[in-house]
Amino acid sequence: xxxxLILSFLCVLLFxxxxxxxxxxxxxxxxxxxxxxxxxNLKTTITYYNNTISILHEYLPANCNFQGVLxxxxxxxxxxxxxxxxxxxxxxxxxxxxxxxxxxxxxxxFYKRNADYTFIIRENNQEIYxxxxxx
Numbered sequence: 001x002x003x004x005l006i007l008s009f010l011c012v013l014l015f016x017x018x019x020x021x022x023x024x025x026x027x028x029x030x031x032x033x034x035x036x037x038x039x040x041n042l043k044t045t046i047t048y049y050n051n052t053i054s055i056l057h058e059y060l061p062a063n064c065n066f067q068g069v070l071x072x073x074x075x076x077x078x079x080x081x082x083x084x085x086x087x088x089x090x091x092x093x094x095x096x097x098x099x100x101x102x103x104x105x106x107x108x109x110f111y112k113r114n115a116d117y118t119f120i121i122r123e124n125n126q127e128i129y130x131x132x133x134x135x
Contacts, residue, residue, distance in 0.1 A: 025082070027071040027105045035064055035099030042100075044129040046119060053107040053135070055084070060123060062088035064097035071105050084121045086128075110135065 036059065043058040066088035073084045086103060113135055121129040 025073040025075050025107045025110070027073060028108055030069065030071060030105045031103070032069045033102045035062070035101060039100045042128060044121060044131075046131070046133050048110075048112075048133065048135050051109055051111055053110050054104070055106070055121075056102070056104045057086060057121075057128075058102050059100040060086065060088070060103050060128070062099055062101045063090045063093045064099050065092055065094045066090050066101070069101075069103050071103075073107065080115055080117045082117050082119050084119070085125075086121060086123050088123075 040059045042060060045056045045058075047054045068089040070087045070089055071084065072087075073082065075082050088101065115135065116132050117135050119129060119131055119133055120127060
């Protein structure tokens with residue numbers, strides 16, 4: 001009985017330690033505006049401070065009927081590439097109404113690697129930003 005209890009405890013520890021994946025990115029602090037009054041050109045700003053990557057998209061194109069924003073990141077540590085899909089969620093599109101919105105989000109607990117990373121950001125499968133950042 002004692003052996004079974006110890007074996008069960010070790011299995012729980014093993015599975016709990018495998019759950020953490022430091023190379024996985026999770027978008028946090030997602031915030032976005034309603035449609036903006038004065039459209040301008042899209043601008044993307046990426047900053048890194050205190051183990052947090054902050055990204056701001058100003059004047060991101062969206063359909064006027066957007067309901068939210070979905071941010072889907074992937075990271076390729078071997079090739080130092082961070083790809084991010086930023087997609088306004090549209091349930092029923094108004095084909096005659098486009099606007100611009102501001103979108104910001106962060107990736108926390110991204111510990112400094114002292115390496116250049118390529119950021120590739122897409123909106124609706126179209127590349128809107130590509131650049132190198134030192135992290």
